[in-house]
Amino acid sequence: MFCSAALEGRLRSTETKLRQLENHTAELEVRLGVGEKQLEDLKTENSGLEVRLSVNEKLLEDLKTENSGLEVRLSVNEKLLEDLKTENTDFSFRLNETDDSLHQLRNTNSGELKVAFSAGLTDSGSVGPFNEERTLIFSKTITNIGQAYNQTAGVFTAPVRGLYFFSFTAADYLKGYMGLYLYKNNRPIIFNLELNDHGGYASTSNGIALQLDEGDIVRLSLPASYRLYDDSRNFSIFSGFLLFPL
Structure with missing residues (x-):
């Protein structure tokens, strides 16, 4: 009788521990499911970030290419500006020479002018x-x-x-x-x-x-x-x- 009671007590204790383990396991499964869901969400989010990163990298490359073109155009325009400055300087010099010649011609002609x-x-x-x-x-x-x-x-x-x-x-x-x-x-x-x-x-x-x-x-x-x-x-x-x- 005593032995049977002791066994029953141990059995109930074991069953209690088993239920506790089952509950803990169920909790772990829930947590695991949540973790797996969060992992999937992170994977999805990372995929979106990778797409955005790829798009931004493409835009960056396009901007670099565009900037290179702008730098070339800027360099060409600066060269044209320098050429125009040189040309204008030449025109100013020629204009001054023409004015001087015209003034001399007027002075020469005025000596013969009759009024x-x-x-x-x-x-x-x-x-x-x-x-x-x-x-x-x-x-x-x-x-x-x-x-x-x-x-x-x-x-x-x-x-x-x-x-x-x-x-x-x-x-x-x-x-x-x-x-x-x-x-x-x-x-x-x-x-x-x-x-x-x-x-x-x-x-x-x-x-x-x-x-x-x-x-x-x-x-x-x-x-x-x-x-x-x-x-x-x-x-x-x-x-x-x-x-x-x-």
Whole structure:
């Protein structure tokens, strides 16, 4: 009896341990399944990373190839830029030589240049008075060698730098003041004034030598409320000529 009870106790203990082992084994199997699942997930993730790594490596190679092409193009453009700089330097040198030659040619030709003009005011009688100062248009060109006088605008334009001489005569036949300005560009140089206190024809004249640069303008201007007179007999005349170039 005692022996059977002892055996039964050992049997139950063994069975308990067996169940514990079975439970532990089941737990290990569960953990193993989880581990295997995680391993599969890692393998899948690694496969994705490998694909992405391969794609990035391909992109890197493409970028290296593209950069190589850009470096070649950059080198070519830098070479072209240097060539253009050299070419522009040559053009600048040639342009300076051309400018110097042109300047020398102008100086040479200016020594032979002939400039002279005379123009009458009008055939229409009285000019003015006006409410404001006005440039006088000496419309009857008598002489215009060198074509420096513009009879439409009433201005003389210096064709070369030089010393010029200008003169004028202005007339009227009514009592009162008559006169005019001589301008160099926009600066008045002479103001000629005459009082006709007797009626009948009277005139005023003047002349001046002016140093002009090429493009300078000389003109005569009638002040506001003043008047002049001219007809086919040329009472009012504007003249000028080049003395010598400078």
